Amino acid sequence: MKSDKIFKYLLFSASFLVIIVAAGMVFTLSSGAIPAFKEFGLKFIISNQWNPTEGRESYGALPFIAGTVITSVIALLLCIPLAFSTSLFIAEYFYKKRVAMFLSTMVDLLAGIPSIVYGLWGFYVLRPFIVELGLSPQGYGIFTASLILAIMIIPYATSLSSEIISMVPNDLKEAAYAMGATRLEVIFNVILPNARSGIFASFILAFGRALGETMAVTMLIGNSNIVPTGLFQTGNTMASVIANQFGEADGLKLSSLIAIGLILFVITGLINAIGKLIIKKLA
Amino acid sequence: MKRILLLSVIIAMFAACNSGTNNSKKSDDKKSVAITAAGATFPLPFYNMIFKKYSSESGTLVTYGGIGSGGGIRSLKDRLVDFGATDAFLSESKMKDLPAEIVHIPTCLGAVVIAYNLPGYDGIKLTPDLLAGIFMGEITKWNDAKIQANNKDLIMPNKQITVVYRSDGSGTTNIFSDYMSKISTEWASEIGVGKSLNWKTGIGAKGNPGVAGTIQATEGSVGYVGSEYAFEQNIQTALLKNAAGNYIKPSIQSISASAQGDLPANTCIMLTNSSAVDAYPISGFTWLILYKEQNYNNRSFAQAEATLKLLDWVVSNEAQSSASKVNYAPLPEKAVKQAKEILRSVTFNGEVILK
Numbered sequence: 001m002k003s004d005k006i007f008k009y010l011l012f013s014a015s016f017l018v019i020i021v022a023a024g025m026v027f028t029l030s031s032g033a034i035p036a037f038k039e040f041g042l043k044f045i046i047s048n049q050w051n052p053t054e055g056r057e058s059y060g061a062l063p064f065i066a067g068t069v070i071t072s073v074i075a076l077l078l079c080i081p082l083a084f085s086t087s088l089f090i091a092e093y094f095y096k097k098r099v100a101m102f103l104s105t106m107v108d109l110l111a112g113i114p115s116i117v118y119g120l121w122g123f124y125v126l127r128p129f130i131v132e133l134g135l136s137p138q139g140y141g142i143f144t145a146s147l148i149l150a151i152m153i154i155p156y157a158t159s160l161s162s163e164i165i166s167m168v169p170n171d172l173k174e175a176a177y178a179m180g181a182t183r184l185e186v187i188f189n190v191i192l193p194n195a196r197s198g199i200f201a202s203f204i205l206a207f208g209r210a211l212g213e214t215m216a217v218t219m220l221i222g223n224s225n226i227v228p229t230g231l232f233q234t235g236n237t238m239a240s241v242i243a244n245q246f247g248e249a250d251g252l253k254l255s256s257l258i259a260i261g262l263i264l265f266v267i268t269g270l271i272n273a274i275g276k277l278i279i280k281k282l283a
Numbered sequence: 284m285k286r287i288l289l290l291s292v293i294i295a296m297f298a299a300c301n302s303g304t305n306n307s308k309k310s311d312d313k314k315s316v317a318i319t320a321a322g323a324t325f326p327l328p329f330y331n332m333i334f335k336k337y338s339s340e341s342g343t344l345v346t347y348g349g350i351g352s353g354g355g356i357r358s359l360k361d362r363l364v365d366f367g368a369t370d371a372f373l374s375e376s377k378m379k380d381l382p383a384e385i386v387h388i389p390t391c392l393g394a395v396v397i398a399y400n401l402p403g404y405d406g407i408k409l410t411p412d413l414l415a416g417i418f419m420g421e422i423t424k425w426n427d428a429k430i431q432a433n434n435k436d437l438i439m440p441n442k443q444i445t446v447v448y449r450s451d452g453s454g455t456t457n458i459f460s461d462y463m464s465k466i467s468t469e470w471a472s473e474i475g476v477g478k479s480l481n482w483k484t485g486i487g488a489k490g491n492p493g494v495a496g497t498i499q500a501t502e503g504s505v506g507y508v509g510s511e512y513a514f515e516q517n518i519q520t521a522l523l524k525n526a527a528g529n530y531i532k533p534s535i536q537s538i539s540a541s542a543q544g545d546l547p548a549n550t551c552i553m554l555t556n557s558s559a560v561d562a563y564p565i566s567g568f569t570w571l572i573l574y575k576e577q578n579y580n581n582r583s584f585a586q587a588e589a590t591l592k593l594l595d596w597v598v599s600n601e602a603q604s605s606a607s608k609v610n611y612a613p614l615p616e617k618a619v620k621q622a623k624e625i626l627r628s629v630t631f632n633g634e635v636i637l638k
Contacts, residue, residue, distance in 0.1 A: 248452025
């Protein structure tokens, strides 16, 4: 009885610690961002000027917000069909078959590869390929970064989706087959309605990872602080500009970088909240 | 298990004490003092090499932390170090922020080279105008008539120019933009000088290795790289037209030559666009900084003396001649003389330390 109580308190303090850490992060980010917001106000979010030259300092986060959102959305669009079909392959068509087991191991393996390795591969293999295709003279830009992001998040979405698809009760599927449904009909009328909230959640998670990804994107996006106007233009993302410029930054610039961190935090939080809402509706 | 752990800790402590007494015995007769310094990362390989040598030869332990020029100045301000190091000399107003007067001691020279990637096109010659045009995005092709006209012995390829710059804040960008502002009024008014800039064209990469790596992986690209890194990597570099009108290849000699002219008494000068005949135009000093009055914070005279002896050695022939081994340019004789004079103005309780 006594040990039960101790355990309860232990659990309580552990979960309370999570809240304290999260609140502490919000607090430090907000207090660090105050000078930037005081200086530029709302203009900080809508201005596309990022000029760190001493004496003409002016910081606007729009290029980075745009870069982050555009690359992540493109990555998600590329990821959805591929991840969905791969997870059907693993969890439905070849469920528990050797080829599916092999594939699912490979997917899990891909999910565990550090992002810097994806970045290197993108830099030395994917980028020259883009140049060879004649899509862009040097291969850096929004499209290349989105492509590497898509490749990075597909394993996440696939791994989770296939888990959820395989959890659809067999009774339901068998009942549908017994009524003469084809495989395609089973997928769209039985599996999807049952698994859709879980599949959606897996894509939200993948999107979240794309938003915060830093290293691989930095190596391929070109790091130019402009609002991209084309797929093959260079750009920059929020995570990437923070990683790049944090080292030598001080004063207003440092505050602006922290403010970008805060915006990234808020955007990620918003997307998660919206995702949760939609999942509730779907379930 | 616990006992074994405790035992091993005790043994380790004994071992540590033992080696400690051994060390102190060796340097006992030389009164062991430890000198700490911190600052610029650009001359780090040079400092690491010479400080290590000095430590082993003199018994004075010297530790140097490469924490960046800004960190070096802050550490000296907070009196955490015996001396700091910086790539940019402190302006009058910045010196006023410090609690007491400081002196600058130049230690070696470095440069920023224009690296590019055009296989088979070695030794491209660039004028200040061309450089400004390329890095401001006005010249976009390698076979642009202006580049072609300046390189008559080559048939320039019809390739797009990709500018590569530092995406992180850096002293390399600072010295490069200082030069660009001197040679181009357009650059000065539209971009300016700084550790990071508002670029009009090109792509960013992190650190010298990042820029050099991106250039080497991208045909048709051009960027600026610290000489110490470029020399080590044997990167293709452009010849620049200097203020005297000569095309100069970046080398240890041509970088050193940029400091051959007259220097101000405190050596605080940006050497970019030097008027010396055979000077490479984007060169610069790196400095060590220390307080002119060494008696502060209860420092002992021995500590102050050891610090100055070390600095006197850094500008001596012995240390300077090894600079080129790690791809830095040694100080010209005149600058050494000036540095020694400055060191001899540093005092302890108002009395000159080095005689």
